Amino acid sequence: MDTPHFDLDFEPAYGEAVKVAEGVWRITCNNPSPFTFAGTNSYLIGRGRDVALIDPGPENEAHFEALMRALKGRRLTHILVSHTHRDHSPLAARIKAETGAITVAEGPHRAARPLHAGEVNPFAESSDTAFIPDLALADGAVVEGDGFTLSAIHTPGHTANHTGFALEDSGILFSADHVMAFATTVVAPPDGSMGDFMASLEMLLGRQDRIFFPGHGGPVADPPAFLRGLRTHRxxxxxxxxxxxxxxxxxxxxxxxxxxxxxxxxxxxxxxxxxxxxxxxxxxxxxxxxxxxxxxxxxxxxx
Missing domain, CATH: 1.10.10.10 (Winged helix-like DNA-binding domain superfamily/Winged helix DNA-binding domain)
Structure with a gap:
């Protein structure tokens, strides 16, 4: 029976843009915690002057400065947000104001189901309810720039609006918090839904991705085996x-x-x-x- 092999070997290189693939750089925010592991990963994508940014991260001055250094000499056209937890999306507003890039996501934050009478959402304070994307992406919709094409892959489960992004002709999927190499993701009502999470796992198992770059920690080098392990674990x-x-x-x-x-x-x-x-x-x-x-x-x- 498959079980996931979790990989805790990760060097965050805070403040630096680390090239992880052709036309892909990872910048990790120095916000480690039991939930964020070594910190939140932001990714710059593009082979030319135009680039896209996936998950700008939390309100963190050092991370903002690191992203702006990485963007020097480039034109940021799109800011893509995988989901609206406060370790992933809040810096989008500041970077948008600085660069003029448009924000892109599945949609604003929402719970996976209505709250029950008297129920309090334990994730209310950790959710970025102020974020509203300029462009809402349907499943399979494409964002293009000079040197990159990214497709939205809806993966609800961790949150209702969780989305991965596939880089065309590379075999790369930016899996955010749905699939991470260091641990299983938190699936917690009312923000999360286990039924949705398992359905998203099955959908990803039907794809042919070569590698996942997640929202925290290092890459998932063998997605099919890891996904089967996650399914077994759940x-x-x-x-x-x-x-x-x-x-x-x-x-x-x-x-x-x-x-x-x-x-x-x-x-x-x-x-x-x-x-x-x-x-x-x-x-x-x-x-x-x-x-x-x-x-x-x-x-x-x-x-």
Whole structure:
């Protein structure tokens, strides 16, 4: 059975534009955390004077200056945003004002489903609700410049508006936070949807990409094998949750304490949201029963 091999070997080279492929440079923001790994990756793409920027990153002065240095002598035409979490999109406004480039994304931030009565979105503060793209890209839509052609590949799951970008004739997919080499991504309701995430994995498995450049950490060098591993990992986690429900665990906190016993306790809050994402999917499929809508404080039993 395939399982993902996570790669923690990554040199962020803060402040520098690192060439990672022909016509592609990575600039990593110095904003490391348990969720961002070594920091957020921004990418410059283009073989000529015109370039595109994928994921400008957070409001960070040093990162802004690094991006402007990398842009010296070039014309930035497009700022592409994979999704609207605050470690990826906020710097778009400042760079747009500096360069005149247009902003491009699937759309503004939104939750994957409506909030339940009394529910509070735990990602409200980490979401960039001010970002509205100049150009909203449909799935498969293309952005072109002198020396680059990028196609939007919608990959909802981590967020409802999450999008990867494929660089034409290169085999490169900029996978943002949907697929990362160092860890599995957070899928947390109401921003995220496990059903959407798994469907996006299946869609990517049907593609022929050669390499993924993610939003955090180093590249995914063998996308098909890694994607199969992620799928297996999520299915194993689903089985573990079902086993805990069948064993009598009715609360998410009890499931997390057992399933994530070896995980950094700082991540247990995120783990609880991941368990909730699986339970939402399991309830929708009739394998688990919940009185009322699934939530962090709800009680669960076998279907």
């Amino acid at each position: 299915r194993m986690r689903e089985r573990a949750i079902l086993e805990r429900v069948k064993a009598g665990d009715t609360a998410i906190a009890d499931m997390v304490a057992t399933i994530y016993a070896s995980t950094d306790v700082r991540l247990h809050g995120a783990a609880a949201l991941s368990v909730l994402a699986h339970l939402e999917d399991l309830v929708a499929r009739g394998q688990v029963i919940c009185e009322g809508p699934p939530g962090l404080s709800s009680r669960y039993r076998p279907g």
